[in-house]
Amino acid sequence: MGMISLLMQNSAGQMSIGLAEGDCVLFDSTVDVDLNGSRNVEAYVQAAFAHSGRRIADVDCVFVDIGPGGLGATRTTVAFANAVGFAKSIPVIGMHAFELIGHHAAQSLQKPVVCIRPAARPNYYMALYDQGILSEFSFVDTAVAKAFVRRHQATADFAGKFSFTEVDGFPEAAWPVPTINSASIASFLGVALDKYAKGVRSTRVYPISENLSVKIL
Amino acid sequence: MAELILGIETSCDDTSVALVDQNGNVVAIETVSQYEIHSEFGGVYPELASRAHLEAILPVIERVLTSADITPLNLRAIGVTRGPGLMGSLLVGLSTAQALGIVWEVPTYGVNHLRGHIRSVDLDGKSLDYPALVLLVSGGHTLLAYLQNQYSYELLGTTRDDSLGECYDKVARTLGLGMPGGPAVDRMAAAGTACVKFPRPMIKSGYEFSFSGLKSSVARYVETHPEFDVNDVAAAFVDASLDVLSTKVQRAIDQKKLATLAVVGGVAASPQVRARMQHITEQAGINLCLPSQKWATDNAAMIAMATWDYIEQGLEKNLEPKPNLRLSDS
Numbered sequence A: 001m002g003m004i005s006l007l008m009q010n011s012a013g014q015m016s017i018g019l020a021e022g023d024c025v026l027f028d029s030t031v032d033v034d035l036n037g038s039r040n041v042e043a044y045v046q047a048a049f050a051h052s053g054r055r056i057a058d059v060d061c062v063f064v065d066i067g068p069g070g071l072g073a074t075r076t077t078v079a080f081a082n083a084v085g086f087a088k089s090i091p092v093i094g095m096h097a098f099e100l101i102g103h104h105a106a107q108s109l110q111k112p113v114v115c116i117r118p119a120a121r122p123n124y125y126m127a128l129y130d131q132g133i134l135s136e137f138s139f140v141d142t143a144v145a146k147a148f149v150r151r152h153q154a155t156a157d158f159a160g161k162f163s164f165t166e167v168d169g170f171p172e173a174a175w176p177v178p179t180i181n182s183a184s185i186a187s188f189l190g191v192a193l194d195k196y197a198k199g200v201r202s203t204r205v206y207p208i209s210e211n212l213s214v215k216i217l
Numbered sequence B: 001m002a003e004l005i006l007g008i009e010t011s012c013d014d015t016s017v018a019l020v021d022q023n024g025n026v027v028a029i030e031t032v033s034q035y036e037i038h039s040e041f042g043g044v045y046p047e048l049a050s051r052a053h054l055e056a057i058l059p060v061i062e063r064v065l066t067s068a069d070i071t072p073l074n075l076r077a078i079g080v081t082r083g084p085g086l087m088g089s090l091l092v093g094l095s096t097a098q099a100l101g102i103v104w105e106v107p108t109y110g111v112n113h114l115r116g117h118i119r120s121v122d123l124d125g126k127s128l129d130y131p132a133l134v135l136l137v138s139g140g141h142t143l144l145a146y147l148q149n150q151y152s153y154e155l156l157g158t159t160r161d162d163s164l165g166e167c168y169d170k171v172a173r174t175l176g177l178g179m180p181g182g183p184a185v186d187r188m189a190a191a192g193t194a195c196v197k198f199p200r201p202m203i204k205s206g207y208e209f210s211f212s213g214l215k216s217s218v219a220r221y222v223e224t225h226p227e228f229d230v231n232d233v234a235a236a237f238v239d240a241s242l243d244v245l246s247t248k249v250q251r252a253i254d255q256k257k258l259a260t261l262a263v264v265g266g267v268a269a270s271p272q273v274r275a276r277m278q279h280i281t282e283q284a285g286i287n288l289c290l291p292s293q294k295w296a297t298d299n300a301a302m303i304a305m306a307t308w309d310y311i312e313q314g315l316e317k318n319l320e321p322k323p324n325l326r327l328s329d330s
């Protein structure tokens, strides 16, 4: 029997929960249930167990999205994941949201992916996801984020969320539109198992924006 | 072993966890203060508060369970504050409690923090004589409630703007005193004379409070009287706030049949408040109940204590955060 994983994603402000056995998805809240955008973690988790016939006691590892993204939403699932890990003495592994959305976007597009999300105004988080590797992750102001997007526009695709409206020779309509802002559970599971195979283990994780060491511009 | 409730309180800037039995005996408690984190901001900074809760909460829970040698099997329920309080801080406590409840298969209740303050008087195995009037005065709240018995709450009045504790802190800053402001203002006031007459907002009728006008009057006075005497201004401020509190309390004593007056919340530590309430209750021939200082400020023992009421009354297990929860809400 493969490892039972609980997957939690919330940094885009829309919760999705998955349950998997080995590399097989047992439950995916984005297709299996209609929780009407509920923000109650328990409702999602209970649905996961009810639909999969498993119990929380069966879970071997929790993978949780640690952002960057919506801080309140991220913190809600992170607090939940940490407590599950504590109460069951199982690992809790933090997943970088840009790895999740980068991986998801790259699977279908076969191109490098620029991952970008708004932070506290007027700043952005951004990074480049290419061939399974996340690089250039940084916390930047709008001007730097714009330059980054323009630099990669011809060669990359875009995931996350941004809206640049200023013209400066580059009309609003000319800015690229991100294809996705959250990963599918299947894609999340792929990144999670890869991390696990590399030996990543932890018992407590924190939202990324809270321990970002990059200087604020 | 007696069944226990695990109480979790993260509504503002303290992470507190406690184990309390049905008789109000506090088997274990630990409260981690964020005082140092926020002191440079001159108030609670919500983002930092919820981040500090996230870091502290599980280690505190672990230490409390270990110190009392308790396993989840000994838990009758988990009670966690769902409001009023700061959204980000409430969410950390609620999410944590929710997950623990699911894994341990223990019922988990979202508890009204104000009910916790009111039940703080019964901690340490005490029990309040009813009917009772409860004056809750702290940095977060100012309210007067009438309790026919332990379960029936009637809110008589609350503040329309600042809490009294907030007002104390702001006056302390105006007077150049350190934080926490309450004890500093009280100390200065004890050495001064209330020779300045500050307004007594909303004193004439009803049970509602308002303190922002009093706070502004102190600031205006200090601005326009550069030679002011700190002790005298502090004394005049304390005198004005005490007049308001005691008038409202006296009004309730006159209108209701009471066995007890209980004063709870951080401001209940004020020697001046204690002395004035002592005097009023002696005159009226009713009991005065002042919980010890450790239960007067925000703590998880009072939340656990209130959770017993939720169980006994069969109240809903609602874990939805409500930053503006009122006393009448469960």
Ligand SMILES: [Zn+2]
Residues within 6 Å of the ligand: B113, B117, B138, B140, B141, B297, B298
């Ligand atoms: Zn309080």
